[in-house]
Each structure stands twice: as C-alpha cells, then as structure tokens.
Amino acid sequence: PPVIVWPEPQPPVLRLPDTVRPVHYDLDLTLLPEKATYPGRVTIDVEVREPVRQVWLHAQDLEVTGARVTVGGRTFDAKPVTASEGRLGLLLPEVLPAGKAQLALDFTGKVDRERSQGIYGQEEGGEPYLYTFFEPIDARRAFPSFDEPTFKVPWRLRLTVKPGHVALANAVAVSREPVAGGLERVTFAESKPMPSYLVAFMVGPFDVLDAGTVGRRHVPLRFVVPKGRGEETRFAASVTPRIVTGLEDFFDQEYPYDKLDVAVVPRYWGTMEHPGLVALGQPLTLIRPGEETLARRRAYVTIANHELGHYWFGNIVTCKWWDDIWLNESFTAWLDRQTVDRLEPSWSFQQERAMNAMRSALESDALEAALPVRKPVESNDDIVGSFDNGTTYDKGSAVIAMFDAWVGPKPFQRMLRDYVRKHAWQTVTTEDLLAEVSAMAGPEVARSFKGFVEQGGAPRISAQVSCPAGGTPTVKLSQERYLPAGSKAAARQEWLVPVCLRAGTGTTSSRVCSMLKGPTAEVALPTKQCPAWVLLNEGGTGYYRAGYTREQLTTLLATPVAAFTTGEQVALWADVDAAVGRGDLLLGEALKFLPATARSKERLVVESGASLLERVRLDRLSVEERKRFRGWVASLYAPRARALGWVPKRGDDDAVNETRSLFLRLAAGVGEDVVLVTLATPLVRAWLADRKSVDPEALSSALPRAATHGNAALFEALLAAAKKEQDRNERVRLLSALGYFRTPELTRRALDLVVGSDFDTRDALIILKVALFMPETQSLAWGFYREQFDTLAQRLRSDEMGGLINQVGNLCDAAQLAEAEAFLSPRVKQVEGGPRALARGLESIRLCIESEKLHQQSVRDFLRAR
Numbered sequence: 126p127p128v129i130v131w132p133e134p135q136p137p138v139l140r141l142p143d144t145v146r147p148v149h150y151d152l153d154l155t156l157l158p159e160k161a162t163y164p165g166r167v168t169i170d171v172e173v174r175e176p177v178r179q180v181w182l183h184a185q186d187l188e189v190t191g192a193r194v195t196v197g198g199r200t201f202d203a204k205p206v207t208a209s210e211g212r213l214g215l216l217l218p219e220v221l222p223a224g225k226a227q228l229a230l231d232f233t234g235k236v237d238r239e240r241s242q243g244i245y246g247q248e249e250g251g252e253p254y255l256y257t258f259f260e261p262i263d264a265r266r267a268f269p270s271f272d273e274p275t276f277k278v279p280w281r282l283r284l285t286v287k288p289g290h291v292a293l294a295n296a297v298a299v300s301r302e303p304v305a306g307g308l309e310r311v312t313f314a315e316s317k318p319m320p321s322y323l324v325a326f327m328v329g330p331f332d333v334l335d336a337g338t339v340g341r342r343h344v345p346l347r348f349v350v351p352k353g354r355g356e357e358t359r360f361a362a363s364v365t366p367r368i369v370t371g372l373e374d375f376f377d378q379e380y381p382y383d384k385l386d387v388a389v390v391p392r393y394w395g396t397m398e399h400p401g402l403v404a405l406g407q408p409l410t411l412i413r414p415g416e417e418t419l420a421r422r423r424a425y426v427t428i429a430n431h432e433l434g435h436y437w438f439g440n441i442v443t444c445k446w447w448d449d450i451w452l453n454e455s456f457t458a459w460l461d462r463q464t465v466d467r468l469e470p471s472w473s474f475q476q477e478r479a480m481n482a483m484r485s486a487l488e489s490d491a492l493e494a495a496l497p498v499r500k501p502v503e504s505n506d507d508i509v510g511s512f513d514n515g516t517t518y519d520k521g522s523a524v525i526a527m528f529d530a531w532v533g534p535k536p537f538q539r540m541l542r543d544y545v546r547k548h549a550w551q552t553v554t555t556e557d558l559l560a561e562v563s564a565m566a567g568p569e570v571a572r573s574f575k576g577f578v579e580q581g582g583a584p585r586i587s588a589q590v591s592c593p594a595g596g597t598p599t600v601k602l603s604q605e606r607y608l609p610a611g612s613k614a615a616a617r618q619e620w621l622v623p624v625c626l627r628a629g630t631g632t633t634s635s636r637v638c639s640m641l642k643g644p645t646a647e648v649a650l651p652t653k654q655c656p657a658w659v660l661l662n663e664g665g666t667g668y669y670r671a672g673y674t675r676e677q678l679t680t681l682l683a684t685p686v687a688a689f690t691t692g693e694q695v696a697l698w699a700d701v702d703a704a705v706g707r708g709d710l711l712l713g714e715a716l717k718f719l720p721a722t723a724r725s726k727e728r729l730v731v732e733s734g735a736s737l738l739e740r741v742r743l744d745r746l747s748v749e750e751r752k753r754f755r756g757w758v759a760s761l762y763a764p765r766a767r768a769l770g771w772v773p774k775r776g777d778d779d780a781v782n783e784t785r786s787l788f789l790r791l792a793a794g795v796g797e798d799v800v801l802v803t804l805a806t807p808l809v810r811a812w813l814a815d816r817k818s819v820d821p822e823a824l825s826s827a828l829p830r831a832a833t834h835g836n837a838a839l840f841e842a843l844l845a846a847a848k849k850e851q852d853r854n855e856r857v858r859l860l861s862a863l864g865y866f867r868t869p870e871l872t873r874r875a876l877d878l879v880v881g882s883d884f885d886t887r888d889a890l891i892i893l894k895v896a897l898f899m900p901e902t903q904s905l906a907w908g909f910y911r912e913q914f915d916t917l918a919q920r921l922r923s924d925e926m927g928g929l930i931n932q933v934g935n936l937c938d939a940a941q942l943a944e945a946e947a948f949l950s951p952r953v954k955q956v957e958g959g960p961r962a963l964a965r966g967l968e969s970i971r972l973c974i975e976s977e978k979l980h981q982q983s984v985r986d987f988l989r990a991r
Contacts, residue, residue, distance in 0.1 A: 136208035155285040158253035183265035183272035185211030191231040249351035254329030264321035294326040325399030336362035339369040340380030357411035398435030445552040455521020482519040489515030493614035495581035510958035530666040573621035587672035592655035610708035611975025625663035628656035665696030698733040713983025723761040744900035759796030766792035832865035864895030923957035930962040934969030
C-alpha cells in the first residue's frame with residue numbers, strides 16, 4: 126500500500142475553524158456508575174464548507190482509540206492528534222471535499238469523582254450515581270465534540286446501563302432493549318438543537334417521582350432523586366408548575382420541550398439549565414417536610430426560576446460565542462425579578478434583588494480592574510472568567526432594568542418576546558439584540574445600551590440647580606466615572622446616560638428625564654418654583670451613582686420619607702455609601718444618619734442603611750471601641766429584634782419572618798445584644814438533642830450566633846453531629862457553624878477539618894470562608910489559607926479556587942497586602958480566571974487601606990461621643 130504522508134497538525138489558537146461544522150450527533154455510551162472509566166462512540170454528521178486535510182474539534186482527558194471518516198459512500202481512517210487545552214485533530218490521508226461527511230470516533234473516558242465536572246460520580250447511601258455538568262467547556266471531557274456554543278444542532282443519545290438502573294437524558298426515552306453482557310440499551314428521541322454544553326444525562330438506581338404536569342401543553346414533570354429521598358421534593362413539586370406558568374406568561378410562549386425532569390444533583394454546583402433535564406442541587410430541592418423555611422423556599426424558587434428561565438434566554442436563543450454569555454445570564458438574572466415577584470409578591474423580590482445587584486455591580490465597577498458586561502474572550506481562561514457575578518449577572522441585570530424603566534415595561538417585554546421568536550433555535554450576538562432595541566426605542570437608546578454593556582466602570586452624575594429670578598429653574602448635570610478614594614483609574618470616561626430626576630419641596634415634586642450625551646447638560650425643570658431638593662435617580666433604577674454635595678444630602682435625608690418610593694430611599698442610602706467611599710462624606714458623619722433607617726417600616730430601607738455598618742473595620746478598632754460600636758448597633762436594632770423574638774409566632778407571614786431574620790442578624794450578629802445571644806445557645810442545644818423540637822426558622826438565625834459565642838462543649842457537640850450526619854445539607858450547615866467559633870484553639874481545629882479526612886473538602890470549605898470574613902478569626906484563617914492553598918488547589922475546581930482568591934479582598938492591612946501579592950502571584954497562573962481575581966483582590970485591599978486612613982479618626986470620634 127502507498128505510504129500515507131500525514132499533514133502537519135495546525136491546531137487553532139482558540140476558536141475552531143468554520144470550515145467543518147457539525148449538523149447532527151449520535152452518541153453511544155456505556156455507563157456503569159461503579160466503574161472508573163466508560164467506553165463510547167460518537168458519530169457526527171458534518172458539513173464541509175471548503176476542502177480540508179485536517180478536522181479540529183475537542184476532546185480532553187479522553188483516549189481516542191479509533192477515528193473514521195465517511196464521505197461519498199467511502200470510509201477511511203483518520204489519525205487523531207491532540208493539542209493543549211482539549212483540542213483534538215483528525216489528520217486525513219486525503220483531501221476531504223466540500224459537502225456532507227460523517228466522523229466516527231471510538232473513545233474511553235474517565236468518571237470524575239473529585240471536582241464534579243464532565244461526567245461525575247457521587248455515592249449516596251452506599252450507591253454510586255452518575256451525573257453530568259459541561260458548562261462552559263467540559264463536554265470535551267465526556268466525549269469528542271465541537272465544544273463551542275455556536276455549534277447548535279440536534280443530538281440523539283443511546284446509553285447502555287445495568288438492568289434496573291434509571292437512565293435519563295435531555296429528550297424522552299423511546300426504547301429500552303437487552304444487549305450483550307446482561308445490560309440494557311436506552312435510546313432517546315432526537316433532541317431540539319443545542320450546543321454541547323447543554324447535553325445532559327444521568328444513570329443510577331434513582332427514584333423517579335411523578336409530579337403531575339407543567340405548562341400549557343401539560344408535559345410531564347418528574348423529580349429524579351437518590352433512593353429514598355423522594356418525600357423531600359414535596360415543596361419543589363408544589364411550586365415548579367407555577368414557575369413554568371409564570372415563564373410561559375412572560376414570553377407568551379409554550380414550554381419548549383416534551384418533558385421536564387428535575388435532576389436533583391448532589392451540590393449547588395451542577396445546577397444547570399439542561400433542556401428537558403434541568404439540574405437543581407440537593408441543598409435547593411430536598412427539603413424535609415416541616416422544614417420549609419422561608420430561606421429554603423426562596424432559594425428553590427429563585428434558582429429554579431433562573432434555570433428554567435434559561436430555557437428561553439440561553440436554550441431557545443443561545444449566544445454564538447462566550448463573549449456574549451451575558452445574553453444568557455444577564456437577561457435571565459433580570460427575568461428572575463419579574464417572574465418571582467409575580468409568583469410571591471410578599472417577598473418583595475424584585476426590589477430586593479435590584480438593591481443587591483446594583484450594590485454588587487457598582488462595587489465591582491468601582492475597581493480599576495472592572496470588567497465590562499460583554500467581555501473579550503481570547504483564551505480558555507477568559508471563557509471561565511466570563512461568568513463573573515458582579516458584572517455578567519449583577520451589572521448586566523441592573524443595566525437591563527434601567528432600560529426597561531426608561532422605555533417602559535410593556536414595550537420592553539414585547540421587544541424581548543419578538544427577539545426570542547425571531548431567533549428561536551439559533552445563535553445570536555450582542556448586535557442582534559441591539560438591533561431589536563434600536564427598532565423598538567431608536568438608535569440613541571441602542572447606543573446607550575451598548576456603551577453600558579461594553580465599558581467597564583459606572584458614571585457618577587452630579588447636579589447644580591439654578592433658579593434665575595422670574596425664570597425657569599434648571600439643573601446642570603455633569604458626569605464622570607465614579608471612583609473611590611485612593612483609586613488610580615482615570616475619571617475621564619463618558620456614557621450616554623438615561624437620567625430621570627425629581628425636584629420638589631416637601632412631598633410635592635415634578636419629574637424630568639434626559640439622555641445625558643456629554644460631560645455636562647442643562648435640563649429645564651417643569652416648574653416655576655425653585656425646588657428645595659433634587660433627587661437624581663427617580664425610581665432608583667438608573668445605573669449610576671448620584672453624586673450629591675454634603676448640603677444636598679442633608680436636605681434629602683431631612684425630607685419626609687413619604688416624598689420617596691422605597692426604591693428611591695434604597696438608592697439614596699446607596700449614594701450616601703458612595704459619598705463615603707469617595708471621601709465626600711466622612712464615615713463617622715454618615716453613621717449619624719443611620720438611626721432614621723433603623724426606624725423605617727420598610728425592611729429594605731433598614732437593610733440599605735445598615736450596609737454602612739460594613740464600612741466599619743472592627744479589626745482596626747480597639748477592644749473598647751469595638752464594644753462601644755456593638756453596643757450602639759444593638760441600641761438601634763435590638764428593641765425590634767427582641768419584640769420579634771427568635772421563634773416565629775402563630776400567624777407570622779413571610780414578610781414578618783424576613784424582617785425577623787434581618788433584625789436578629791443586625792442586633793444579635795453585628796450588635797451582639799446580650800439578651801438575644803443568651804437565648805440562642807439553649808435553642809441550638811435543644812435542636813441537637815431533638816431536631817424536631819425547635820422551629821427551623823429560629824434555628825437558621827440562632828445557630829451562627831450560638832457558635833460565635835460558643836464554648837468547647839458546644840463545638841464538640843456540633844462536630845459530633847456533623848460526623849454522624851448523612852444528609853449533606855445538614856452536614857454543611859453544621860460545618861458552617863464551626864467556622865464561627867472565635868477561641869483560637871477551636872478556630873484552628875475547625876480549619877483543620879477543611880483538609881482533613883473526616884469530610885469532603887468541598888463541603889468543609891465553608892469553614893475557611895466564614896473564618897476569613899470574621900475579624901476575630903481572620904488572622905488565623907489567613908495563615909491557614911497560605912499553608913493549605915496548594916493542597917486545596919489539588920482538590921478544588923478552578924472556579925472554587927477563583928472564589929478563594931477573590932476573598933483576599935476582605936483583607937485591609939499593608940502587611941497582608943504584601944503577603945497576598947508575594948504568595949499568590951506565582952500561583953494564580955494555574956487557576957483559570959485566577960490572575961483577574963487576584964488583581965481585583967489586591968486592588969480591594971489597597972482601597973480599603975486608603976479608606977481606613979481617611980475615615981478611621983471620624984469613626985473613633987463618633988464612638989467616643991456615644
């Protein structure tokens with residue numbers, strides 16, 4: 126036979142070439158949960174757009190044992206070659222002509238049992254189970270594929286499994302038949318078009334619980350749980366149909382798949398919007414009857430709503446490349462506010478989520494290292510980093526909320542409905558979305574939207590009022606980038622900013638809106654009377670900091686609260702916080718305004734005002750100053766906290782329970798009110814003796830407070846309970862409590878559990894996170910962090926390590942800054958997203974140090990006067 130001269134491999138730098146595209150997959154796997162490996166075959170129908178001698182796709186940590194190409198009725202062998210970052214090349218013995226062809230690859234893969242990525246295994250109750258998690262680039266760990274979102278095509282799966290084992294995938298099963306070796310092959314219907322990251326399946330001795338139907342077409346709803354856990358899905362089963370109905374109503378579109386199986390996966394990690402097989406973590410979904418606390422119910426509803434919302438923003442319409450993942454995540458994070466609020470109005474979820482997202486996003490944007498919502502993606506590191514909470518989720522959703530308010534909710538909703546229908550089962554870019562915005566609201570609004578999405582940072586809008594004699598009052602608006610004191614970033618930056626303001630006297634006001642197009646603009650007020658006050662963010666929906674002078678702030682804070690909506694009050698207190706951050710207002714002065722918020726009837730106003738307390742660095746105060754600070758905080762919040770009590774009263778609704786939780790956290794947590802703290806430990810002791818003896822709402826608040834002031838005996842009791850606990854949710858809750866103990870010996874013992882043999886590091890990591898956050902334990906935790914960082918890096922995924930790197934931003938000391946930079950700089954290169962996380966963390970430490978220089982004396986003076 127002639128000698129084959131194979132072409133020289135030419136792997137792509139990052140994105141696969143467009144010369145060969147998949148149009149359909151057939152995937153066959155044999156999955157036995159107890160085995161470390163599995164065999165598979167994938168057959169991919171492809172469209173060859175121009176003649177090639179090599180085809181590039183993805184496979185990582187797979188052994189490819191055979192590769193064949195079929196074209197024009199002929200089949201020949203290809204030579205598989207690998208390149209870094211999971212790239213797989215098929216070298217061809219001859220030119221593959223343009224047209225249709227088929228690739229067939231045989232391979233062996235590995236089951237992951239440490240990091241919950243790719244196809245991963247988990248033992249529950251002595252039984253092994255298999256699950257999948259592929260977003261963003263882990264499908265390549267499970268099978269060879271074109272592992273990019275742009276390649277969105279139908280899939281057909283066949284899973285060979287043990288008799289009696291449940292096998293589920295995205296589409297419905299159409300047959301189950303015996304095959305050699307005493308196994309059974311389950312064949313699934315062809316799926317709707319989807320990218321590789323959305324493929325999902327699960328195998329094992331699961332219980333499958335029918336839970337009725339969902340949606341306008343009444344498709345079947347089932348929950349898939351480890352053996353014996355079905356009773357714990359009661360709440361989830363009761364509310365999931367309502368979630369689907371709310372989403373259908375928002376989009377005015379039917380649920381898009383033929384079934385809804387809820388895969389109840391072991392951890393929060395793994396929660397994912399797989400079509401037809403949505404994955405929701407056990408900590409969310411499995412709630413024991415009688416333990417349906419507000420926090421547990423909210424967690425399930427909000428996250429299930431988010432993942433199912435992705436069926437429209439992400440599954441029906443998918444981003445073409447990872448730089449546009451914000452089209453999936455920002456829009457679904459914004460959608461959560463709309464649909465959850467309609468589902469459970471008493472939670473005030475829309476307003477609360479808006480408050481928290483705005484705060485998180487503006488904090489992220491205050492950093493010189495701020496990332497835009499739409500991030501350039503030029504490496505696998507960038508792909509992982511594109512899922513950034515502060516920008517991709519929080520800023521993206523806040524910016525969308527601003528334009529929703531600017532153009533009006535009804536036209537905005539109509540635009541989104543049209544966008545989803547127009548691009549159904551396709552992939553999209555930011556330009557596709559902006560074209561819809563432009564058609565609805567005009568090119569200026571589209572340009573404004575684009576600017577907020579593609580620039581890092583956030584505007585600071587300030588105002589100067591002029592009232593000429595006999596003339597029309599005007600407001601001169603100015604913009605610059607908001608930067609905190611000590612920042613080295615450039616303030617000269619501009620946006621097209623949609624600004625709505627209100628100007629008034631007392632509780633009477635008038636409204637005016639303007640698109641601020643340059644550094645300054647003059648806006649006429651629709652009144653002849655000179656206003657006493659000007660509120661620069663009407664409704665609180667504008668994505669900018671309102672830059673008030675000290676006098677403007679004093680006037681606004683003295684105005685009757687009836688003049689402002691809850692959203693406006695929340696935004697105003699965020700602007701007070703921003704003024705402190707810039708140094709326009711000293712923290713000690715700002716704290717004097719706080720008692721007014723503590724008396725508010727609006728929970729979110731109390732919470733927004735109380736965020737100022739987080740600026741007081743307790744680790745920088747003397748023991749006496751810390752005592753004074755805690756006593757002052759207790760005086761603000763303890764009277765209402767004591768009246769509400771630890772234990773809910775008969776008839777308390779969710780709104781009361783949320784208020785109780787907030788006041789207990791402030792009074793017993795920050796304020797360490799003696800009366801409340803003394804009552805927490807007996808509740809925890811009683812719960813340890815009899816889990817049913819204490820209301821679960823009370824335990825959630827009491828457990829961390831009791832641990833904070835707990836002794837060695839309580840530590841031993843909680844540790845013993847954690848070691849015996851079989852339920853992962855309860856075990857993690859007990860481990861979390863161990864992180865709150867302050868005695869140095871107990872802190873060290875708790876930290877050692879993170880890397881010890883008694884617990885899975887992924888469960889015990891919460892101890893380190895808690896201890897790093899608390900001023901009394903931070904120094905010990907920081908030492909442990911450095912001692913065990915390399916060990917943790919061997920056990921955790923990059924995203925988990927990225928979270929740990931981010932946490933160095935809680936430090937606020939020049940020596941710690943030097944330690945963090947020297948220790949982490951050589952290590953973060955091995956963590957996807959690590960260099961960015963470290964840059965933000967180090968900048969946060971520097972800014973904290975500058976803030977302390979600016980404000981520390983004013984805080985001391987304030988406390989001395991208490």
